[in-house]
Amino acid sequence: MIRGKDMAISLLAVGTAAVAGYVLRSERSRSRTSRSKADLGARLVGPEDVPDDATVVDATAERLGEIPGARRALDRAVRNGARDEWEHITLEQDGAWSVVDRIRQSLPYYQDEDDGGAYNGVYVRYNDRIVVLDAIGWARLEEPIR
Template sequence: MMIRGKDVAMSMLAVGTAAIAGYVLRNGQSRTSHARSKADVGARIVSETEIPADATVVDVSSRRLRELPGARRAIKRAVSNDAREEWEHVTLETNGAWEVVDGIRRSLPYHDGDDGEYNGVYVRYGSSIVVLDAIGWAHVEEPLY
């Protein structure tokens, strides 16, 4: 069997065209149909007696706390609304919202509560102590198209 140059060129042209078309379609689709993640960052006021003995209390001016989107806003809402019974929350609907959840648990002294203790990061905001956590739900929303 003899392979001609013209046959090889046509085959390479067909394969190359298919590869370019696939690349263009993939890049065009990724720009318009990113999956978005959602997460709720919540905060509520706790009394001094509710701070677990082994929990570290972080000051609100902490650089790591400032770097977490929505965290300071949730804390300020909790304090301004005197949220002792309910969580004040901020919903983040951006690509990478899960990174905020990970940031709360990894970059700050996160407390895993026992028997009635709140899970989260305990934060001093003025004369108030606020517990901050990723609450409610977090999921990936797939595009419809």
């Protein structure tokens, strides 16, 4: 009888620990996989570098203002005179990956089909300068998908 009671208590303790571990792991896993990153890059180009068939958006455009981090990336590129390198803003939040789609679908996104050397992205008139804005996104996968 004592042996059965000890066994029941041991099983109860192991079962409780297993359930607690599962709950903690699933909460941690959910928070990791729901977060994503998007990296917005911006750089200055000369007016002669704007492709003939690219639409140039004004920096004050409402749709541009609705994209998280876009104004910061544009400001940083202009402030730092970014002609040789992209100035990056990294967004790390739930749904950040959707920024890539929003830039490419809600703004006149230029895609260089001919590989003529033009930058892919949204061409933006920022006062008297032209800035190219583009975004890449990636899902953060910290655990293997099962």
